[in-house]
Amino acid sequence: xxxxxLTSRQDVTADMVIAKLHDRGVPLVRLxxxxxxxxxxxxxxxxxxxxxxxxxxxxxxxSMGALRSIWVRRPGEPAAHAPEPSKWLTxxxxxxxxxxxxxxxVRWMNHPCVAAQARCKPWQLSLAHRSGFxxxxxxxxxxxxxxxxxxxQYRDIVVKSASGPPPGDPPVALPTxxxxxxxxxxxxxxxxxxxQQYIPKRADIRLTAVGTxxxxxxxxxxxxxxxxxxxxxxxxxxxxxxxxxxxxAVRDYMSLAGLAYAAFDFAEDEEDVWWFLECNQxxxxxxxxxxxxxxxxxxxxxxxxxxxxESS
Amino acid sequence: xxxxxLTSRQDVTADMVIAKLHDRGVPLVRLxxxxxxxxxxxxxxxxxxxxxxxxxxxxxxxSMGALRSIWVRRPGEPAAHAPEPSKWLTxxxxxxxxxxxxxxxVRWMNHPCVAAQARCKPWQLSLAHRSGFxxxxxxxxxxxxxxxxxxxQYRDIVVKSASGPPPGDPPVALPTxxxxxxxxxxxxxxxxxxxQQYIPKRADIRLTAVGTxxxxxxxxxxxxxxxxxxxxxxxxxxxxxxxxxxxxAVRDYMSLAGLAYAAFDFAEDEEDVWWFLECNQxxxxxxxxxxxxxxxxxxxxxxxxxxxxESS
Numbered sequence: 231x232x233x234x235x236l237t238s239r240q241d242v243t244a245d246m247v248i249a250k251l252h253d254r255g256v257p258l259v260r261l262x263x264x265x266x267x268x269x270x271x272x273x274x275x276x277x278x279x280x281x282x283x284x285x286x287x288x289x290x291x292x293s294m295g296a297l298r299s300i301w302v303r304r305p306g307e308p309a310a311h312a313p314e315p316s317k318w319l320t321x322x323x324x325x326x327x328x329x330x331x332x333x334x335x336v337r338w339m340n341h342p343c344v345a346a347q348a349r350c351k352p353w354q355l356s357l358a359h360r361s362g363f364x365x366x367x368x369x370x371x372x373x374x375x376x377x378x379x380x381x382x383q384y385r386d387i388v389v390k391s392a393s394g395p396p397p398g399d400p401p402v403a404l405p406t407x408x409x410x411x412x413x414x415x416x417x418x419x420x421x422x423x424x425x426q427q428y429i430p431k432r433a434d435i436r437l438t439a440v441g442t443x444x445x446x447x448x449x450x451x452x453x454x455x456x457x458x459x460x461x462x463x464x465x466x467x468x469x470x471x472x473x474x475x476x477x478x479a480v481r482d483y484m485s486l487a488g489l490a491y492a493a494f495d496f497a498e499d500e501e502d503v504w505w506f507l508e509c510n511q512x513x514x515x516x517x518x519x520x521x522x523x524x525x526x527x528x529x530x531x532x533x534x535x536x537x538x539x540e541s542s
Numbered sequence: 543x544x545x546x547x548l549t550s551r552q553d554v555t556a557d558m559v560i561a562k563l564h565d566r567g568v569p570l571v572r573l574x575x576x577x578x579x580x581x582x583x584x585x586x587x588x589x590x591x592x593x594x595x596x597x598x599x600x601x602x603x604x605s606m607g608a609l610r611s612i613w614v615r616r617p618g619e620p621a622a623h624a625p626e627p628s629k630w631l632t633x634x635x636x637x638x639x640x641x642x643x644x645x646x647x648v649r650w651m652n653h654p655c656v657a658a659q660a661r662c663k664p665w666q667l668s669l670a671h672r673s674g675f676x677x678x679x680x681x682x683x684x685x686x687x688x689x690x691x692x693x694x695q696y697r698d699i700v701v702k703s704a705s706g707p708p709p710g711d712p713p714v715a716l717p718t719x720x721x722x723x724x725x726x727x728x729x730x731x732x733x734x735x736x737x738q739q740y741i742p743k744r745a746d747i748r749l750t751a752v753g754t755x756x757x758x759x760x761x762x763x764x765x766x767x768x769x770x771x772x773x774x775x776x777x778x779x780x781x782x783x784x785x786x787x788x789x790x791a792v793r794d795y796m797s798l799a800g801l802a803y804a805a806f807d808f809a810e811d812e813e814d815v816w817w818f819l820e821c822n823q824x825x826x827x828x829x830x831x832x833x834x835x836x837x838x839x840x841x842x843x844x845x846x847x848x849x850x851x852e853s854s
Binding site for chain 1: 662663665
């Protein structure tokens with residue numbers, strides 16, 4: 231049984247997992263959908279009630295029936311490397327590739343349709359509530375009046391993007407930012423704005439969930455630091471235990487969202503409460519593994535691999 | 543309980559359903575996501591474990607808690623009508639709107655994540671097989687050799703697009719086309735190509751499924767006509783009964799795909815077999831209703847409406 235990894239050529243996180251799969255002797259195929267068609271080729275036949283599909287890349291041929299699992303890491307856009315790329319060629323190639331993969335009986339980390347919904351931050355907040363996490367009061371609004379009321383009620387608030395940083399080259403950093411008292415909110419009418427109560431935090435917590443295995447890491451915050459992703463705090467990520475209550479909430483969240491992998495970000499306050507900030511279904515784990523020594527790549531490889539008796 | 547309809551301004555099919563909802567006295571809100579923010583506004587609050595959302599459009603305000611159902615008809619791209627549209631504004635608005643809607647407890651026709659997978663034609667074929675439909679032998683390939691073998695085996699074949707017609711203005715028609723004997727398939731390597739055994743057909747059949755209610759219509763084919771969507775056959779759509787075997791397969795397909803609405807296209811051959819061609823989760827029904835008198839708009843309105851005792 232073979233593992234299929236969808237990712238671009240330059241991906242050290244994928245390399246970490248591939249090394250672990252090699253250690254286990256598990257066959258794998260690495261494919262960048264951008265190389266299809268061209269470097270890679272595919273064929274899917276639907277005949278007499280049966281389905282046969284295969285994929286060829288780097289001189290290797292893998293049949294859909296021989297696939298154990300698919301890891302969607304950082305796949306390129308289908309047909310992006312074609313000699314004459316076009317929107318239509320991308321659409322046709324995407325349908326051909328993903329349609330064939332959806333037809334296979336495999337486990338996904340994570341299924342693209344599940345991932346699309348899981349990326350939606352407002353939905354993350356309601357799911358986090360339902361799963362039992364502490365969630366900072368949040369509003370997403372295009373009503374300046376609602377933004378003003380929220381600021382008046384919670385006083386110390388931050389603003390962040392709902393969908394991530396703006397696209398474009400060079401990339402624009404968009405850290406979570408505290409909102410100064412007396413801010414004019416009339417611009418809120420021009421675009422949905424996400425405001426959240428500011429959580430004075432002692433530490434950032436990153437919890438990486440791989441199936442049912444959970445890896446939590448903690449980094450002490452620099453005084454007054456708002457967004458742990460930007461700036462050096464002088465502290466390193468250290469492993470820590472996952473409280474039972476959090477473990478239960480993580481498993482509920484993963485199950486409700488249909489996720490096999492996710493990276494959760496929390497803010498730890500002075501009273502040891504872990505406040506849910508977001509859940510990134512495709513979050514990086516390499517930097518955590520390097521600093522903490524937690525065997526996350528090994529856990530990903532184990533989840534993707536066939537059960538031990540099959541792989542021997 | 544209110545019905546939310548996501549569609550663009552010009553949509554006569556939506557108008558047909560809206561008339562039926564008015565007849566039933568069911569409150570509804572019609573929103574084009576392209577008008578948000580601007581003509582329309584939204585606000586979602588996630589506070590103390592509760593979620594409150596509301597949407598304002600055309601001077602009406604609807605709370606997420608009061609929503610019964612959401613019909614995704616032909617929604618415009620979020621923020622497309624903004625004074626300064628941008629990819630980022632579209633992404634932010636999409637997250638804010640759909641994130642809020644995903645957080646509501648409603649029935650969807652169809653949920654956008656379900657719809658995305660259901661559009662994938664190769665996946666439709668394997669689902670059709672699993673559901674028990676007759677499916678013409680089909681291959682989707684980038685291997686010229688495989689295309690040649692398929693043509694040699696099935697002789698009379700057609701070529702069609704996997705993803706629909708190429709984007710662009712003016713639109714390009716791309717009818718299903720018979721492949722001439724001796725065709726050179728070397729170009730298959732440049733883009734995935736969908737080849738299918740040609741089914742000599744007596745009639746086209748369109749089956750519209752609205753929840754568990756099925757409406758089948760039949761149109762006699764013109765002699766030698768390949769693609770029923772193009773050209774006048776001189777025949778009209780006539781209603782016909784749905785065989786039990788087909789009804790079971792449709793319900794299995796809808797259930798496996800998670801769909802509440804779908805339009806199935808079949809080719810009826812000389813032996814009365816209905817060959818599955820495709821399933822369009824957002825397929826039109828207005829032209830069928832106008833020619834056959836089948837109450838499809840009424841069925842959609844009924845599915846979207848609260849149960850009778852609630853709406854009184």
